[in-house]
Each structure stands twice: as C-alpha cells, then as structure tokens.
Amino acid sequence: MKTVEQRNEGNLEGTTLNMILTKVFNWAYENDPILYKNLDFHFKAHQCRSALSEEEMREVFLLKLVSKDDVLKLLSKAITLSDFHDTNKFSWVFGNSLSYKEAGSEEWKDSYRDVISQIQTQFGLLRDKGFDSWHKSTDLKKHKHFRFWINKFLEDDQLYFLRFFVQHTGNVQSFDTLYVGTNESESYHAIIQYILEQNICPDPHHKELQVPDFVNPDLYNPRSIQSSGRFGGFHYLVYLTAAELQEIYETSLLNEQFKDMEKSMWSYINASSTDKETRFFLFLT
Structure with missing residues (x-):
C-alpha cells in the first residue's frame, strides 16, 4: 500500500484545507482522541466534512494513511494552506491553553513538534507577505x-x-x-x-x-x-x-x-x- 506521500506526490497541490482536515479527523477518531478533540474544538469536524463536494469526498477517500508520519505530512501541508485565522487555530490546537479538560500532555505535543515548527514558519510567511491580519485571507475557496x-x-x-x-x-x-x-x-x-x-x-x-x-x-x-x-x-x-x-x-x-x-x-x-x-x-x- 502506498503512503500518502507516494499516493499524492505532485497532487497535494489541489487538496484543500477542509479535505486534509477531514482525512485527519477520520484517522484521529480511531488513533488519537486528543488530536481529534483538539481539532474538533477549533475546526469542527462536521463543518469540514459538510464543506466538501462529492468529488472532494472521493479524493479524501483515496488519501491513504499508513503511519503517523503520513498524518504529520498532511498536517504540515494543511498549515501551509492556512490563512492567519486558521494558522492561529492550529496554534491553539497544539498550544498551552486548551479550552477543555483533556488537553494534550507535553509528551503528546512533542510527538507533533514538526507540526508546531511549521506553524511558526507559516506565521512568518504570512507576516512577510502582509497577511498576518484577522481581516485578510488568501484562502479564496473559504471566502x-x-x-x-x-x-x-x-x-x-x-x-x-x-x-x-x-x-x-x-x-x-x-x-x-x-x-x-x-x-x-x-x-x-x-x-x-x-x-x-x-x-x-x-x-x-x-x-x-x-x-x-x-x-x-x-x-x-x-x-x-x-x-x-x-x-x-x-x-x-x-x-x-x-x-x-x-x-x-x-x-x-x-x-x-x-x-x-x-x-x-x-x-x-x-x-x-x-x-x-x-x-x-x-x-x-
């Protein structure tokens, strides 16, 4: 079975933030309840799913996740697609002040250290381009x-x-x-x-x-x-x-x-x- 990187090499460019999050939600529901709850609190799983067309849902089904590394790659890709608002949501997902009792431990956060690093990189890129603003977004599909x-x-x-x-x-x-x-x-x-x-x-x-x-x-x-x-x-x-x-x-x-x-x-x-x-x-x- 091909990994997500092999399956989507050269093709992730057409994958939207909601498509990636929907796939991660599906994986996290069975494999990482803390990630699922953190993501759901800020991104809402049902809203991500309901925003997809039938064709996009088929594409989500074709994304194959074999290992945790595949999930990390998808999350990193999702962050590169995020505007300032969604990048902040990701920072809250993996942040220190989560809003419910099952917040992730330091050990859990450490397993997503590469994703957390990508969040900081994205903030810098948005700042350099002048899009570090709550009322600006390059996510044209979202708006x-x-x-x-x-x-x-x-x-x-x-x-x-x-x-x-x-x-x-x-x-x-x-x-x-x-x-x-x-x-x-x-x-x-x-x-x-x-x-x-x-x-x-x-x-x-x-x-x-x-x-x-x-x-x-x-x-x-x-x-x-x-x-x-x-x-x-x-x-x-x-x-x-x-x-x-x-x-x-x-x-x-x-x-x-x-x-x-x-x-x-x-x-x-x-x-x-x-x-x-x-x-x-x-x-x-």
Whole structure:
C-alpha cells in the first residue's frame, strides 16, 4: 500500500484545507482522541466534512494513511494552506491553553513538534507577505461566497449606495457615519475593487457593530448591525482601516476630480489617525 506521500506526490497541490482536515479527523477518531478533540474544538469536524463536494469526498477517500508520519505530512501541508485565522487555530490546537479538560500532555505535543515548527514558519510567511491580519485571507475557496457578493456589488447594474460606519478607538468621539456614494462613483469602485485585490475578508472578532441612537443624548438603545447590507444571503460584516483607505486614495484616487461631498469624506479619512485602529465598516443599500 502506498503512503500518502507516494499516493499524492505532485497532487497535494489541489487538496484543500477542509479535505486534509477531514482525512485527519477520520484517522484521529480511531488513533488519537486528543488530536481529534483538539481539532474538533477549533475546526469542527462536521463543518469540514459538510464543506466538501462529492468529488472532494472521493479524493479524501483515496488519501491513504499508513503511519503517523503520513498524518504529520498532511498536517504540515494543511498549515501551509492556512490563512492567519486558521494558522492561529492550529496554534491553539497544539498550544498551552486548551479550552477543555483533556488537553494534550507535553509528551503528546512533542510527538507533533514538526507540526508546531511549521506553524511558526507559516506565521512568518504570512507576516512577510502582509497577511498576518484577522481581516485578510488568501484562502479564496473559504471566502468564495463572500467574494461572490463583493463581485456582485462591483459588477451588478443595480444601483447601490455605500456608507461607512466609523468606529474609533482611543478617541473621545467614538462613532461617525460617512456617505461614500453610489456605484456610479470612482470612490465606490476603488473601495470595492480593493477588497477583492487585497483579499479583505470578514474579521471573526467583529461580527457585530453597535450603532448608537443619535436621537437620544445618552446614546440609549443602540442598533445592532451584523452584516454590511441587508441582502438575502449576504451575512458578512466587513471593514477597512484608515491606513487601507488612505492607501486607496494614494494609489487609485489621488488625481480624481471629486465633488464637494467626496472631498470632505476623503479629507476626513486622510486626517484619521492610524496609531489607534479606526475601522470603517461598509454598509450597502
């Protein structure tokens, strides 16, 4: 019987993170309960399986695991496919602060020392490429549905309006709103295109935004917003930082002829401090 390395030599390139994790889950269920529980706590076995197509499930079945070395090779490959969020999940799987009583012992962790080393290597690679961010991901398959909607907002003939809900940190004024314009404006197109080109994705730590009620002076009864637009199937809250918007202005819009409202908006953005992170949450109508 061929090992996973022999079976997939030259072919693992087309194997996705969910395919690899599903195979590892199947092996760990019988052979390493601690690994199974650690992985399941952070990656959820049923979510990995349900994300696979029938063809991908057949490919998973063909992956042959003969020894622990095969599993280590698969895990190392999975880490190289991981974005910042998933790389952090792997670090938690093999970390020191696991969230349930059957955390792995030092001896157990030592058996995965090569995998742990690969995690640190991946963090370095992500940092070098500028993708060590919670709201950036090069895993296009993982964010396929989100990117479908962003492309729709960019290419659709329907009229869309874009606003920013601005959330400051470290400032006295904690919240603002800005009107960007419609999809007939250059600003709109530059912003949406930037999200696609720079692989911006929803931040798992910011799935809800509390918008204050400006009618009440004590900001009582805030509104909870959980997506950047109320469209069927679009359930993503996404933001850009002041630094990213300033980059858009410098690289794509510096020579554009703006209307007065757009001039005011970009003046506000360019005056925003990047020392304390300011998040500009998109809201489309």
